Amino acid sequence: MLLSVMKYxxxxxxxxxxxxAPERFLNLCGNHDILIWNLKPCxxxxxxxxxxxxxxxxxxxxxxxxxxxxxxxxxxxxFQVYRYRRRKVFAAGLLLFCGLLYYLSGFVWNIExxxxxxxxxxxxxxxxxxxxxxxxxxxxxxxxAGLEERLRSRYSEVIWTSxxxxxxxxxxxxxxxxxxxxxxxQADDTVYDIVxxxxxxxxxxxxxxxxxxxxxxxxxxxxxxLVGGSLPILNDxxxxxxxxxxxxxxxxxxxxxxxxxxxxxxxYVKKVPTGNQKTDYQLTVMNYTIKxxxxxxxxxxxxxxxxxxxxxxxxxxxxxVYLVKKTYQEYENVEQTYTEAEVKKLASENLKxxxxxxxxxxxxxxxxxxxxxxxNQKYVAKGTIEALESIVSYQPTEIIEITSEERQPTDxxx
Amino acid sequence: xxxxxKEKLVNSLELPKDLMLGAAIVTVTGRxxxxxxxxxxxxxxxxxxxxxxxxNCRILIxxxxxxxDYYTNEEMKITGFIESIGYEN
Numbered sequence: 411m412l413l414s415v416m417k418y419x420x421x422x423x424x425x426x427x428x429x430x431a432p433e434r435f436l437n438l439c440g441n442h443d444i445l446i447w448n449l450k451p452c453x454x455x456x457x458x459x460x461x462x463x464x465x466x467x468x469x470x471x472x473x474x475x476x477x478x479x480x481x482x483x484x485x486x487x488x489f490q491v492y493r494y495r496r497r498k499v500f501a502a503g504l505l506l507f508c509g510l511l512y513y514l515s516g517f518v519w520n521i522e523x524x525x526x527x528x529x530x531x532x533x534x535x536x537x538x539x540x541x542x543x544x545x546x547x548x549x550x551x552x553x554x555a556g557l558e559e560r561l562r563s564r565y566s567e568v569i570w571t572s573x574x575x576x577x578x579x580x581x582x583x584x585x586x587x588x589x590x591x592x593x594x595x596q597a598d599d600t601v602y603d604i605v606x607x608x609x610x611x612x613x614x615x616x617x618x619x620x621x622x623x624x625x626x627x628x629x630x631x632x633x634x635x636l637v638g639g640s641l642p643i644l645n646d647x648x649x650x651x652x653x654x655x656x657x658x659x660x661x662x663x664x665x666x667x668x669x670x671x672x673x674x675x676x677x678y679v680k681k682v683p684t685g686n687q688k689t690d691y692q693l694t695v696m697n698y699t700i701k702x703x704x705x706x707x708x709x710x711x712x713x714x715x716x717x718x719x720x721x722x723x724x725x726x727x728x729x730x731v732y733l734v735k736k737t738y739q740e741y742e743n744v745e746q747t748y749t750e751a752e753v754k755k756l757a758s759e760n761l762k763x764x765x766x767x768x769x770x771x772x773x774x775x776x777x778x779x780x781x782x783x784x785x786n787q788k789y790v791a792k793g794t795i796e797a798l799e800s801i802v803s804y805q806p807t808e809i810i811e812i813t814s815e816e817r818q819p820t821d822x823x824x
Numbered sequence: 825x826x827x828x829x830k831e832k833l834v835n836s837l838e839l840p841k842d843l844m845l846g847a848a849i850v851t852v853t854g855r856x857x858x859x860x861x862x863x864x865x866x867x868x869x870x871x872x873x874x875x876x877x878x879x880n881c882r883i884l885i886x887x888x889x890x891x892x893d894y895y896t897n898e899e900m901k902i903t904g905f906i907e908s909i910g911y912e913n
Contacts, residue, residue: 437865440897449892451871458892 421462421486424448428455429477438471439464462488518547520579520724528567528586531726537561538582545727549575600806601655604637606630607803610664620658630801636662639807653810664801668768670780672760672791677747681713686740694718694732712738748789757782757791765795773799846879855906858885861899874902875912884910 427435432455439446444464450457455477460468472479494500521538523531538544541560543552554573561571561584570585604620611629615622620637624630637658645651688707693700717735722728748756757780765775780793834844841847842862851859860876860883867875873886890904 433866433869436869436895440865440895443897445894445896446892447894449869449895451869456869458895 421488424483435475601639602804604658607801610666614663617660668795674789676787681741688738690736692734848878858902882912
């Protein structure tokens, strides 16, 4: 295989040998290290292939053996190049292709992001495009070390990054701090009180730090102070000498009442599909849309489902080209009336959804009391839901300054 | 007798015979391919037979549609339909 490729690039000729002593000619060729292949006897002589280099060395041998050689066919690249020497545009195209390939290989065409879990790939790609290091940027213009530093300082979650460029591919490896976010909040110096997030009656309260201001059973309003972050220190006279500050920390559960209201009109409009359906295809490039000129719909009501697909070159190099598929489904409006059983079912389903939404937030339902009433062509579901939930919300503690003149004498007296 | 001595020596020392005695190596693959190395030259070549000169003897390969795939100073490859391989003094 390799040998035949070599032969092709060097060029070879297919020749016919005739004359007095062809066998001797062959033996002399062997002795002079001239390669001969595809040797075959043909009418009054032999036919074989010989490289161009070998052919040039044949002259003395031909003379010695009194044979004659005729070229039957020329093969290989040197001959083809000579044959196509006038095709200048083709040669220019070939050159242009090579040049373009070389030029375009100097840009980033693929970006791979590894190791991200909090930050999405889009965030990293947006960051890169803001830094002018996104797709299509000249590789020589990208400062990888600088990018790494800026990425780390921009996103505090990132504790280690490595940006490498191999060929036309940029690889962004990063390591995120996997400790939860709350630990950062604790680290800052501000002292927090706990205040009520909602109105309710406290059922349970466990204070770990801070000064509790309420007890279980107390009724609180939204914004009431539950656990203070300041601890007053009294002097001998029973006056406040100073305050010690420490963030409040407590689990507080309260009984909270939610009011629930839902309205269901008696009549409703139902969309009944007629079964007529048509599909249209469009192509959107940048902000221009190329529409199908042969697509028409009859007048009527249609539900249009649009399906857009963005073309991308690699996994994440999205081009501003969209393939749009629009499905038109014709429908008719039909007015219908609910029966009582249907309304009940609908109402209880709505209530169930509402409750499951609450439960998803970690709220425990204790009691629900909802009644359905019919009121001028409407069904109204009304009631209350009692629930247990945490009403802890944090608020910075007010720092009370005690003037130093007031404090110092007491310090000295100790 | 001198030749015999040399042969014995080569045999007992287990030296390669193609180098020491100039013996030709004929490798036959199936019925369509013969590879001959360590030869001196071609004596005769036709469609139906090829006669090759080696140091000690001549090798006659007969058959039909015989062609030489390649031909160098060291070895040659013959393809075609082979009927017999013979040795002549």
